[in-house]
Amino acid sequence: MVVRRELMRGLGRLNATTTVLQRARLADPLGGMWEAADVQWWWRRPRATDELALPVWFDEVGPVAAAGLTAWEDTWQADVFAVPSIVKDEDVWAATLEGTAAHRGGALEVLVREDDAPLADLALQSGFAMTDELSGTAWMDADHRPPVAQVNGFAIVDRVARADRPHPMIVRNGELVEQRLRQCSLYDPTLDLAVEDADGSVAGYALFWFDHATLVGLLEPMRVEDDYQRRGLARVLLTNGLDRLARKGARRLKVGFETDAARNLYLGAGFVQTSVDRLLTRPAPYEQPGQ
């Protein structure tokens, strides 16, 4: 039973959304699209949506649903974060769209599992259209993780070992990336990995997230720089990270992917795809029907 609805912003809303997604995962081991760690990963850089006051619904235990808006370069991502069957998805969706007023008809997107017809219908009724952009989600039991791989001449390091060097994600994610990640309750510098060559040059990186509430381990993001690809380095990062997650207590491991290369990497390591996810978009400028 919902006891109150509160407008929240900033880190407070991130933490409330974290609790919503943890409770949703505990209620349904495969349901929904996102882990709490996904929204924490989106926190890595300041965004126009950070300080929006958006509704969060509470029951007597804590947060049960939250409207989600995340500003990307050209578009805002809309999300319904909810523990199943407590707040109606349509109420969270309506509140999310109300929150886009500050975006003034700008482009919107939402990622929907192909088996989630109700959310797709809500988006379609709000002027969104299906695109051909498909992505995927895959899971693995931690006990089934592959053995840790190695490549001669390369070594895995974590942020604890490299605290004195600039964070390897600065180039793509901005100067504040490490400071912002450290604000996230699920960030763990011993799961923030890079692979280095013998000279200490960073060939790639991957960040793993252990959620102690759900015992889920998530990988997001993963990158091997162009000059170092196809040498097995992503497999080295992946197998090291999954092993660290399992040793911290993760029981189930999750990853999302958009490209064939990533899909092959993850399914080849033993992940099993559980959903196909489709992007729906609403281009700008958008005017409400009847206006």
Ligand SMILES: CC(C)(COP(=O)(O)OP(=O)(O)OC[C@H]1O[C@@H](n2cnc3c(N)ncnc32)[C@H](O)[C@@H]1OP(=O)(O)O)[C@@H](O)C(=O)NCCC(=O)NCCS
């Ligand atoms: C995906 C990515 C991380 C792979 O890195 P990599 O170090 O080249 O991968 P590896 O050499 O360890 O390859 C491991 C397996 O992944 C798959 N794979 C990797 N690159 C591939 C490609 N270009 N095409 C098809 N399969 C590919 C293969 O199954 C490969 O096994 P194999 O070499 O035995 O065939 C890298 O291409 C990358 O950073 N891409 C840009 C960012 C990105 O897409 N990240 C993933 C987001 S989920």
